[in-house]
Amino acid sequence: MSFTSGLALRRAIVARPWLHKMMAPIAEKYNDLAGYRKLGLVRDDLIAEENEIVQEALKRLPPKVAYDRVYRLRRAIQCSLAHTILPKEEHTKPEGDISYLMPYIEEIERERKEKEELDSLTRIR
Amino acid sequence: MLARSTLSRGPSQLLARAAPSHRGLAATAASNPFHYRVGKSAGITVASRDDGGPTTTLAVVSRGGSRYETSPGLAHGLEKFAFKNSRRSALRLQRETELLGGSLGSTLSRENIVLRAKFLREDLPYFVEALADVLIHTKYNPYEFNEQVASTLNFEVEKLHHTPAALALEAAHSVAFHKGLGSSRLALTNKYLTSKSITEYSKEVYNKGNIAVVASGAPQLDLERWTAEFFKELPSGTGPVMAPAKYYGGENRLFSPHGNAIVIAFPGSSSPPSFKAEYTVLAYLLGGEASTKWNAGMSLLSQAISETPHTTAVAKHVAYTDTGLLYITIEGSGSAVTQAGGNVVSAIKSLGEAKPEDVKRAIALAKFDVLAAAEDRSAGLEAVGQAVIARGEAPQVEGVVKALDGVTVEAVKAVGKKLLDSKATFVAVGDTYLLPYAGDLGLKI
Numbered sequence: 001m002s003f004t005s006g007l008a009l010r011r012a013i014v015a016r017p018w019l020h021k022m023m024a025p026i027a028e029k030y031n032d033l034a035g036y037r038k039l040g041l042v043r044d045d046l047i048a049e050e051n052e053i054v055q056e057a058l059k060r061l062p063p064k065v066a067y068d069r070v071y072r073l074r075r076a077i078q079c080s081l082a083h084t085i086l087p088k089e090e091h092t093k094p095e096g097d098i099s100y101l102m103p104y105i106e107e108i109e110r111e112r113k114e115k116e117e118l119d120s121l122t123r124i125r
Numbered sequence: 126m127l128a129r130s131t132l133s134r135g136p137s138q139l140l141a142r143a144a145p146s147h148r149g150l151a152a153t154a155a156s157n158p159f160h161y162r163v164g165k166s167a168g169i170t171v172a173s174r175d176d177g178g179p180t181t182t183l184a185v186v187s188r189g190g191s192r193y194e195t196s197p198g199l200a201h202g203l204e205k206f207a208f209k210n211s212r213r214s215a216l217r218l219q220r221e222t223e224l225l226g227g228s229l230g231s232t233l234s235r236e237n238i239v240l241r242a243k244f245l246r247e248d249l250p251y252f253v254e255a256l257a258d259v260l261i262h263t264k265y266n267p268y269e270f271n272e273q274v275a276s277t278l279n280f281e282v283e284k285l286h287h288t289p290a291a292l293a294l295e296a297a298h299s300v301a302f303h304k305g306l307g308s309s310r311l312a313l314t315n316k317y318l319t320s321k322s323i324t325e326y327s328k329e330v331y332n333k334g335n336i337a338v339v340a341s342g343a344p345q346l347d348l349e350r351w352t353a354e355f356f357k358e359l360p361s362g363t364g365p366v367m368a369p370a371k372y373y374g375g376e377n378r379l380f381s382p383h384g385n386a387i388v389i390a391f392p393g394s395s396s397p398p399s400f401k402a403e404y405t406v407l408a409y410l411l412g413g414e415a416s417t418k419w420n421a422g423m424s425l426l427s428q429a430i431s432e433t434p435h436t437t438a439v440a441k442h443v444a445y446t447d448t449g450l451l452y453i454t455i456e457g458s459g460s461a462v463t464q465a466g467g468n469v470v471s472a473i474k475s476l477g478e479a480k481p482e483d484v485k486r487a488i489a490l491a492k493f494d495v496l497a498a499a500e501d502r503s504a505g506l507e508a509v510g511q512a513v514i515a516r517g518e519a520p521q522v523e524g525v526v527k528a529l530d531g532v533t534v535e536a537v538k539a540v541g542k543k544l545l546d547s548k549a550t551f552v553a554v555g556d557t558y559l560l561p562y563a564g565d566l567g568l569k570i
Contacts, residue, residue, distance in 0.1 A: 060268035111214065118220045 186510025
């Protein structure tokens with residue numbers, strides 16, 4: 001089970017417009033109910049970072065994006081400590097909920113998979 | 126016994142044997158293995174020679190060395206981005222190359238970025254595509270710069286700073302030519318390097334009019350065919366504008382804890398067509414490198430430093446597109462270098478009275494080195510590439526050898542006398558308390 005295994009399912013759904021049309025509102029509702037947007041987080045902030053792959057992905061983030069991530073996390077932790085949620089205007093908007101970390105994780109997983117494959121490569125003449 | 130009997134025949138016979146037989150050269154001219162054929166393919170200049178050997182060396186020369194860069198270090202950054210992730214990943218390229226038994230590499234000079242591949246003859250299409258991918262599809266990811274490129278850049282810069290002779294030569298270029306040709310070959314700082322600026326520089330440098338595909342050991346027709354196929358997506362263009370180089374000269378001193386080196390340099394000759402073979406001969410006349418082990422050699426510089434043990438003084442001539450530099454590097458301990466420097470300058474002053482037999486020896490040495498370099502699979506590719514980009518024709522070795530043969534003792538003496546009339550470049554790197562000033566050695570700055 002890798003971080004990106006959900007992506008395949010997502011892509012399969014997006015590739016079928018009728019299915020996408022059906023699933024999109026449900027997914028949107030699910031994300032909204034998950035509650036992280038009320039703490040000002042975006043979905044990729046919730047990925048567990050205590051492993052090599054995500055650590056490497058975090059290192060690859062552009063400086064501004066990495067800074068924003070830390071800011072969001074600190075703000076969310078503060079909210080959590082104070083048992084509050086952010087005022088309505090500071091909630092993450094659905095259009096602002098972009099996947100900033102997943103592309104990097106995907107790339108690293110692809111690199112690792114490729115390395116594994118190449119390590120057990122034989123040449124067929 | 127054999128050696129004795131050979132020696133007893135006297136040196137005249139040995140010399141006679143060493144002299145080239147012109148008949149032999151003429152007879153093989155028809156199938157000359159040194160001869161480069163030049164053609165155009167998809168707007169790209171392609172040059173190759175085929176000696177029928179089992180291996181091939183392929184190079185893509187692009188006119189994008191440090192003299193053309195728009196901000197410091199771009200050329201170095203671009204060179205080190207070669208063979209990183211492109212259409213295929215860097216790892217895949219490397220592993221596939223290993224499987225085919227090939228090797229990839231890149232070098233950076235003041236004028237060119239050279240990408241090289243060495244491989245078995247039948248793998249030509251694969252490696253043409255690999256080099257084309259570098260030029261066309263490299264992604265220049267910011268994180269690749271941070272993870273892989275920056276560290277190799279810094280390593281090379283560190284190495285430069287730990288090699289006084291190399292540092293002195295860098296400084297000599299900077300003093301001699303100021304901006305452009307004099308700008309540092311390596312990226313001394315990463316301040317100006319972003320993956321965006323490197324990408325922009327790559328677009329400026331990697332285009333059809335600015336590169337040449339050169340191969341040694343590949344048939345011209347195959348090379349043209351594969352170049353047309355794989356390089357067709359390369360944007361057309363003519364590359365960066367060259368600011369003409371001007372020789373200034375002067376003095377510079379740098380402290381270095383890693384050793385002592387002095388570079389004394391004079392304006393030299395540019396590469397062909399306006400190439401003056403006298404300067405090459407002059408560099409060999411000054412010499413400094415022994416042809417046999419455990420002795421100093423008979424050249425002027427080896428004689429000059431014979432009183433100061435553990436020092437070396439070597440003269441070299443380097444030709445650029447529109448100018449050249451004749452430089453002498455002296456290395457050793459601080460005080461010895463000062464003494465050796467004085468002797469070297471007297472040796473330069475004595476060039477006006479060079480003996481004919483010394484000049485003859487210098488010409489023979491120069492000829493050998495030119496021919497040996499032409500024989501070497503990878504050494505000459507950059508020069509060939511540079512020439513075909515600039516003029517559309519490859520420099521042929523016979524021409525250079527002929528020019529060297531035509532050098533007269535008088536011409537060498539005249540050029541030698543002229544050296545000290547021109548403004549010298551003097552750089553001392555090391556313990557600046559001990560190292561001399563140009564004036565101390567009798568140089569005119």
